[in-house]
Amino acid sequence: MNDAQPDTGMGPESPATTTRRTRRTRRLTMVGIVALVLVAGATFSVVRGTVGNTAGTLTSGSTGAWVSPLAGQMPLVNNGGVLSMNYTRADGTGTAAQFKYPTAVVTVANTGVVYVADTGNNRVRKVVNPTPNANITTQSCWTDSAGTRCDGGVNGQGVVTTLDIAFNAPQGLAVNSAGTILYVADTGNNRVRKVDLTASPLAVSDVVIGLNGPTGLALNSAGTTLYIADTYNHLVKTVDLSTNTVGTLPTASEVERNTGAIITSTLYYPTSLSVDANGNVFVTDARDKWLGSQPERDPQKSIKKLTPGGTLWKIVVNVYNMNPESLVVDSAGTLLYYTDESSSTVVRASVPTTSTRNTSGTIIAGLLITSDWKYSDRDGQGNVARFYSPTGIAMSADGTTLYVASTTSSRIVYIR
Numbered sequence: 001m002n003d004a005q006p007d008t009g010m011g012p013e014s015p016a017t018t019t020r021r022t023r024r025t026r027r028l029t030m031v032g033i034v035a036l037v038l039v040a041g042a043t044f045s046v047v048r049g050t051v052g053n054t055a056g057t058l059t060s061g062s063t064g065a066w067v068s069p070l071a072g073q074m075p076l077v078n079n080g081g082v083l084s085m086n087y088t089r090a091d092g093t094g095t096a097a098q099f100k101y102p103t104a105v106v107t108v109a110n111t112g113v114v115y116v117a118d119t120g121n122n123r124v125r126k127v128v129n130p131t132p133n134a135n136i137t138t139q140s141c142w143t144d145s146a147g148t149r150c151d152g153g154v155n156g157q158g159v160v161t162t163l164d165i166a167f168n169a170p171q172g173l174a175v176n177s178a179g180t181i182l183y184v185a186d187t188g189n190n191r192v193r194k195v196d197l198t199a200s201p202l203a204v205s206d207v208v209i210g211l212n213g214p215t216g217l218a219l220n221s222a223g224t225t226l227y228i229a230d231t232y233n234h235l236v237k238t239v240d241l242s243t244n245t246v247g248t249l250p251t252a253s254e255v256e257r258n259t260g261a262i263i264t265s266t267l268y269y270p271t272s273l274s275v276d277a278n279g280n281v282f283v284t285d286a287r288d289k290w291l292g293s294q295p296e297r298d299p300q301k302s303i304k305k306l307t308p309g310g311t312l313w314k315i316v317v318n319v320y321n322m323n324p325e326s327l328v329v330d331s332a333g334t335l336l337y338y339t340d341e342s343s344s345t346v347v348r349a350s351v352p353t354t355s356t357r358n359t360s361g362t363i364i365a366g367l368l369i370t371s372d373w374k375y376s377d378r379d380g381q382g383n384v385a386r387f388y389s390p391t392g393i394a395m396s397a398d399g400t401t402l403y404v405a406s407t408t409s410s411r412i413v414y415i416r
Helices: 015-023 030-037
Strands: 043-045 066-071 076-079 082-085 102-108 113-118 123-128 141-144 147-150 159-162 172-175 181-186 191-196 203-208 217-219 225-230 235-240 245-248 253-255 262-266 270-275 281-292 300-306 312-317 324-329 335-340 345-350 362-365 390-395 402-406 411-415
Touching (some): 102 402, 172 225, 181 217, 203 235, 217 270, 225 270, 281 324, 335 390, 345 390
Parallel strands (some): 102 390, 270 324, 324 390
Antiparallel strands (some): 043 141, 076 082, 113 123, 123 159, 172 181, 225 235, 281 300, 300 312, 324 335, 335 345, 390 402, 402 411
């Protein structure tokens, strides 16, 4: 495949928007698409029914979790045998809805309501999943050398509407448990804004200004503190929502585990945040940089844990291709899920209870491969599923459902 740089319509250039646009624009040929969807030597038979993936099965099963569509579809246009993307914006149900490079998602408790940062359209979209607790319905199954495998179904028919507020390449979202207040990282405008969803018309105000390409947002379990990944300032900011006091999370020295030397671990382009019930903040570090008595090493992407006391631990590193884009942690702080853009997978990793780093994980959806034909889009179970640059990820309050933004294919899917 050839790299392409079409206009994404993501607004004025900023460091954040430029980086994301460069990584997520590709051109697909007709031959490439055929290669994406065919399984060599497979025998297909159509089977419709319901699989037994019910509440709480995200972490079970050797064949992985189930991926099902919720809203949007890959906007492919055939121009003389070359497929190109024709992005637009449209409200509607299921595949009738259209997104343009969605990069963040957030859920409202267990209601099935999902908010999407539709980055390329400079808007936030609301998606209502009418059956948030439904099992995944299979569409077709086949048998090959790996055994019997099945596609995901079409029961996810999310209803999409647009919040009538203009942003500039929004790339982070957080919402309170009642679903009444939405926080938006207005990335291109270097600020975080608050939307009162109960007001008519919607009421918008600034929470923090003067940031530098903010992306990830998260709320603590009480909903009293907002955490902000101030990406290009390499910081995590906090906002006490009762007083609107803005602070910066401290980071402390730690022992470098390979040499025993005392060094300072700093954040370097933090992009996504998640907070557990104990106030630990989990951060995807886009370019991990270590400073101190050791020379600066080659940047290494990682996931870090920042404790309330200010200790910063590198907890997940060197898992598969390790390009974590967004993450979410369960309330207990024991399991985290992240989207890996390089391998186009969704990975589950355990949170270490000691200072030992976790260098392993489990791909619950997507196929770990290195060739360009990985950039596809398909529902199904485990490695049958495909993503095209997955980024945003969110978890329902009961921990049974993940929602993922497949950015370049401009789809929102859910995983159970």
